[in-house]
Amino acid sequence: MYRTKTCGELRLSDAGTTVTLAGWVQRLRKMGGMTFVDLRDRYGITQIVFNNEVNADLCEAANHLGREYVVQVTGTVSERSNKNANLPTGDIEIIAGQLCVLNPSEIPPFTIEDDTDGGDDLRMKYRYLDLRRTAVRKNLELRHKMTMEVRRYLDSKGFLEIETPMLVGSTPEGARDFVVPSRMNQGQFYALPQSPQTLKQLLMVSGMDRYFQIVKCFRDEDLRADRQPEFTQIDCEMSYVHQDDIINLFEGMAKHLFKEIRGIELTEPFQRMPWAEAMKYYGSDKPDLRFGMKFVELMDILKGYGFSVFDNAEYIGGICAKGAASYTRKQIDQLTEFVKRPQIGAKGMVYARIEADGTVKSSVDKFYSQDVLAKVKEAFAAEPGDLILILSGDDAMKTRKQLCELRLEMGNRLGLRDKNQFACLWVVDFPMFEWSDEEQRLMAMHHPFTHPKDEDIALLDTDPAAVRADAYDMVINGVEVGGGSIRIHDSKLQAKMFEILGFTPEKAQEQFGFLMNAFKFGAPPHGGLAYGLDRWVSLFAGLDSIRDCIAFPKNNSGRDVMLDAPAALDQKQLDELALKIDIKE
Amino acid sequence: MYRTKTCGELRLSDAGTTVTLAGWVQRLRKMGGMTFVDLRDRYGITQIVFNNEVNADLCEAANHLGREYVVQVTGTVSERSNKNANLPTGDIEIIAGQLCVLNPSEIPPFTIEDDTDGGDDLRMKYRYLDLRRTAVRKNLELRHKMTMEVRRYLDSKGFLEIETPMLVGSTPEGARDFVVPSRMNQGQFYALPQSPQTLKQLLMVSGMDRYFQIVKCFRDEDLRADRQPEFTQIDCEMSYVHQDDIINLFEGMAKHLFKEIRGIELTEPFQRMPWAEAMKYYGSDKPDLRFGMKFVELMDILKGYGFSVFDNAEYIGGICAKGAASYTRKQIDQLTEFVKRPQIGAKGMVYARIEADGTVKSSVDKFYSQDVLAKVKEAFAAEPGDLILILSGDDAMKTRKQLCELRLEMGNRLGLRDKNQFACLWVVDFPMFEWSDEEQRLMAMHHPFTHPKDEDIALLDTDPAAVRADAYDMVINGVEVGGGSIRIHDSKLQAKMFEILGFTPEKAQEQFGFLMNAFKFGAPPHGGLAYGLDRWVSLFAGLDSIRDCIAFPKNNSGRDVMLDAPAALDQKQLDELALKIDIKE
DSSP states (O other): OOOSSOTTOOOGGGTTOEEEEEEEEEEEEEETTEEEEEEEETTEEEEEEEETTTOHHHHHHHHTOOTTOEEEEEEEEEEOSSOOTTSTTTTEEEEEEEEEEEEOBOOOSSOOSSSOSOOHHHHHHTHHHHTTSHHHHHHHHHHHHHHHHHHHHHHHTTOEEOOOOSSBOOOOSSSOOOEEEOSTTTTOEEEOOSOSHHHHHHHHHTTOOEEEEEEEEEOOOOOOTTOOSEEEEEEEEEESOOHHHHHHHHHHHHHHHHHHHHOOOOOSOOEEEEHHHHHHHHSSSSOOTTSOOOOEEOHHHHTTSSOHHHHTOSEEEEEEETTOTTOOHHHHHHHHHHHHSTTTOOSOOEEEEEOTTSOEEETTTTTOOHHHHHHHHHHTTOOTTOEEEEEEESOHHHHHHHHHHHHHHHHHHTTOOOTTOOOEEEEEOOBSEEEETTTTEEEESSOTTBOBOGGGTTHHHHOGGGOBBSEEEEEETTEEEEEEEEBOOOHHHHHHHHHHTTOOHHHHHHHHHHHHHHTTBTOOOEEEEEEEHHHHHHHHHTOSSGGGGSSSOOOTTSOBTTTTBSBOOOHHHHHHTTEEEOOOO | OOOSSOTTOOOGGGTTOEEEEEEEEEEEEEETTEEEEEEEETTEEEEEEEETTTOHHHHHHHHTOOTTOEEEEEEEEEEOSSOOTTSTTTTEEEEEEEEEEEEOBOOOSSOOSSSOSOOHHHHHHTHHHHTTSHHHHHHHHHHHHHHHHHHHHHHHTTOEEOOOOSSBOOOOSSSOOOEEEOSSSTTOEEEOOSOSHHHHHHHHHTTOOEEEEEEEEEOOOOOOTTOOSEEEEEEEEEESOOHHHHHHHHHHHHHHHHHHHHOOOOOSOOEEEEHHHHHHHHSSSSOOTTSOOOOEEOHHHHTTSSOHHHHTOSEEEEEEETTOTTOOHHHHHHHHHHHHSTTTOOSOOEEEEEOTTSOEEETTTTTOOHHHHHHHHHHTTOOTTOEEEEEEESOHHHHHHHHHHHHHHHHHHTTOOOTTOOOEEEEEOOBSEEEETTTTEEEESSOTTBOBOGGGTTHHHHOGGGOBBSEEEEEETTEEEEEEEEBOOOHHHHHHHHHHTTOOHHHHHHHHHHHHHHTTBTOOOEEEEEEEHHHHHHHHHTOSSGGGGSSSOOOTTSOBTTTTBSBOOOHHHHHHTTEEEOOOO
């Protein structure tokens, strides 16, 4: 080893010992014949002292060190006169006796500090320098700790981690696949898995009983802020279980992680909320329950007074923001602008302030008497000082989603979304199908292998849109961290499901024949779920984006700017794969 | 849960309790009004009894069960009169009270037994049934246990598991890449990593200090028996280390695994053998040291007696097979045929038996006197009853490799390669380069990032072929389970290495610029290694092929016959990727 100790471990009790450290020069300060170097490694920072009077040559050498030089220092641990309480090693310093430059460094393109001066693009290009920053490194350490704990927990519950292949078959159902041309089977392609869904179901057919895998998955989608073309799933499946068994076991895992990773003991069972309720009261299948502001529907109260916007609406509903009656005209205009942004799409917003005397002052006073407004106030149990915000529209679901955005915005503005507070719940009883305007047919809301609720199976023939599924999502702070379902294990029911989803029997056989055939040889009842590891780590790390808990992420164009990938191939490689590039202008 | 207990856990102490089990029908036997069902799950087998006299309907239902039906049984645990000492549950049986068929099964295409009647092709097509066999399932359980232990050990040593990307850039140096066309960057391709080599080096530049990852890697090679297009590596890297630090730490890990997985305490340090010695005495860089039979060179003894084969040889050497003098003419002919097979390529084989009276009887007696043959006998310290086998050739290295094959064959024939005995060693001091006849240039024996031995650096300019590297392989029972090296951390030395390997500065910059640039910003000294997980698991499981420790392997044409992948793509998918298939006849 180039060192006997790390830069994070020396304490006052080590004073007097001779040590060798190795690391990066974080900072260099000269003060009256002394040179102080902050030496950094993964484990911490230790101050090194060079004294010009004791060893002028050595001090001179130290004075030539630059930021991020890699050096090895041997010296004596000594008590500091000027202790630094902010550093675990702040009680000591090393009186240097030897200095060896292991590798010099050019001046880095940005400062290696928690508050760096580097912009996003520069940080991504020099990601290996960005990762030197404590703030980023800590995210990767947390990620490591989290996957260790997940494995420990699942191993203790009898789960086996089983690797499923990365080179599988393409299944056009679902998102777009990344594909891999085969050289040995020219003209044919593998696909990279969007998830090991069918493979883990086959593992249940094979009797593995309890499976998990922390595994890379791939989706070739147009990237949004919080999406990466490759992402990591904690993928789990169990046999001989009902929905409650899965929910209980994985709620246990979540509580274990909260305790081990964040030191938070969650003693209460997580709330379970039917999807219909989540949509009705929060306009979202992943409500953020760190704060209230439940929707109140106002159709009965506000219709029929000549305000045509409301009179013609299919939905009128609002939220009550406690203590926000003091919002200025400007603040309210900002909110109106917010809901009218194209991404949200509301036509406008109505507000009603509860004045100190209990009367209501609204933006639609000319249509509504105090009597009617008092009923609105009552519906929210609003108090003086509160601000009621109301949206309406001709599509109830769309309007609820707009109101959801407004609710979250108000939560932000009122400081109700503390990153160190966690609200966990299960959303259950999802609809089996949702209508796709684009495809003009029913689509599986989760995926085609989801088991309908036993009591709703009869509806498959008469009213499929009303069928609910044995599906569940775990939601934390408005983020869907995971989700899953009980799966169909009966090949006939599976065939019916494909039929409802518009597959011809031939197409179903072509794409999922291997699974339906497997079900003929004794498939056990089974179900499972998958967590988005990147999202969950981000949540625990308090990050706004998943990017900073990934060592080498891609940008929004799917590029790795550090590696400069993707890139053109050699012609020889294309020839071997029997491929031609054919870009249409 | 569909069960209160598994099929593996009930014991005599549970007698009298009511339990519910669920599992697969392994076997059904009718005996005098009783029906016995062996019910199987991952955890074991439990006997269920149906009594026609007690419940005729239930017994009748049981009689209609078929192999691999999935059933749920409730009944009372009862002591067996006829105990089965071979089963952990053999002291008890379940007197069935209720029976529910959860899923019937068609007759499986092969028997679900350790000794199945299914051939390889059928087993791979129905892999989900093959995995039900205890023999195969145990391999996956061992694999799980092994990765858990690897993670536990490395975590305890301060290693962080860090995921590196799967969609990276293509680097034509090395084996052939699998590539992934980019839709968002048409005409450009990602590559799947052959290993995270450069990325883990960047993690060292980033100060992560100790990294590991159990990770899928990809090589598009023509497949041999023991190769898969995707395989799993235990990939490790450390900073501020010398070769010995890495060897010691990972020898510790190997010993930990031997103890935890196989219950074997290895107390001695592993032998370390220079590559040159391994080649000289075993004709292999991965010698199987479970047995001796070291090569003895016979050039000095056997040249110059008129036997032109030897007189013209560049190498003459042999092995001594203890106690094999009794080999018949036929057995010796078989060995001669063995070494003359095209895969081995020897021209012939000479033998010499040590007779009971100490005289030597050889196949070249007409050229050599007993005096000369006595010298041969002495060179091997051979005793009466031993058989000496000699090969010669005009290329020393090739002949040694032929002799290596012969040695391994004799080891097999003499039963010296016991799968439950383990001989571990490190092969060290590898040559830096090897000459490629195909490319007509020096190639990196490990890879271009390997650090030359400090004392050999001067030879880079004068005699590069003589340069040895700080590279090491861990070899167990003749299998290279892992290997690694100290890496170059100096961008100038790295540039020189690329030059020797025939890269122009532009080509080196194009392909590895990101790494050489990174080295300019303070790269620490670092090194590491990677293990082939599949091979190591196979070794511990006593398997001849890596295939049976992989859940869903590919066949020798790179196909997954269960999923029927790879396959043709929809035209729409090709269009989106701007690709045309162009197969030349």
